[in-house]
């Protein structure tokens with residue numbers, strides 16, 4: 001960047017920051033920040049302006065990392081993309097305004113023209129950003145809901161007997177969901193026996209094992225019996241190496257054997273009807 | 276074979292990617308399914324520890340070879356290095372005990388990894404970070 005610009009920004013830093021902070025308050029309101037968390041929001045803005053100023057020094061190799069961290073932090077807190085684009089647009093406008101005050105009429109005129117065009121196209125940009133991110137958020141939420149429903153299915157197969165077929169990777173969120181959902185459904189279906197089938201779970205590490213044990217415990221406290229089925233031979237070996245004793249839980253090698261046990265426990269029987 | 280892979284761990288997705296990369300490398304090297312499962316699970320434990328206790332770190336996976344020595348024949352295997360610049364571990368003996376946990380887990384991760392693999396080294400400096408290096412040999 002031209003050093004005269006950098007100098008000007010440095011010398012007017014205070015004014016730039018003050019004006020930017022002030023304008024950002026209305027942006028915050030627009031994004032639904034109420035006065036309660038306005039303070040927290042001011043902290044975000046403080047960080048935002050710091051990373052903007054840091055980025056003047058484009059040669060700084062760590063910059064990308066710091067910027068990414070800042071952005072990721074905001075994403076995690078659910079800030080929308082529009083907040084960033086608006087923040088940068090306001091920053092640009094303030095800079096140009098400060099730069100052209102006290103200048104000759106000619107450049108003031110140019111600035112006014114430029115600013116008018118900018119306002120117009122910024123509005124369009126913002127609308128596009130809002131539409132896009134709204135769309136993403138919708139899709140994402142739909143998928144989240146679908147995933148949640150698929151994550152921890154509890155299927156009543158006979159009176160008092162449920163099956164929980166777990167398929168795919170289990171992360172902490174899903175593991176917790178399984179524990180919660182299981183308990184809720186066991187009560188809702190008045191289950192006496194719950195069969196958890198882990199045939200489709202690729203990796204059973206300590207976290208997954210811990211949650212399975214917790215589920216079994218919770219089910220037991222709710223007055224039902226939990227049977228773990230579908231432990232593949234390599235998973236059995238691995239959990240033994242980990243030092244986890246899955247045998248504390250009632251286990252059966254296959255879903256079929258598990259169902260047989262469940263029928264016995266609920267005093268049921270499947271018989272062939274002879275002609 | 277020079278198929279090293281290096282996976283950054285900073286989210287739970289990082290744990291899953293590291294596991295996948297580890298499983299595919301283990302398969303390529305020629306491990307059968309029980310060992311594939313042991314290796315993948317060890318990676319899962321190390322990566323999750325990084326995610327939980329250090330926030331950010333990396334998992335490096337590579338094939339290893341060892342020339343024949345008087346006491347052992349030539350052998351090949353997989354090496355996994357889990358490295359972070361997190362808070363480090365105060366008392367290594369303590370964390371290697373079954374059941375020791377600071378996060379309400381089972382406390383089976385590190386001692387479990389040691390049992391899952393053939394060689395295990397851990398180095399940690401408080402305030403600087405932790406590095407765990409493990410090897411599984413092909414039988």
Ligand SMILES: Nc1ncnc2c1ncn2[C@@H]1O[C@H](COP(=O)(O)OP(=O)(O)OP(=O)(O)O)[C@@H](O)[C@H]1O
Pocket residue numbers: 206207210320324325328329359361362363364370375376377378379380381382383384385386405
């Ligand atoms: N990379 C690391 N950096 C800092 N501390 C660690 C790291 N890895 C492990 N620790 C410490 O060692 C303890 C034991 O780790 P270990 O993986 O054996 O059990 P856990 O993570 O607590 O529970 P589990 O793995 O059974 O779910 C942890 O609770 C944590 O305090």
Ligand SMILES: [Mg+2]
Pocket residue numbers: 206320323324380383384385
């Ligand atoms: Mg652990």
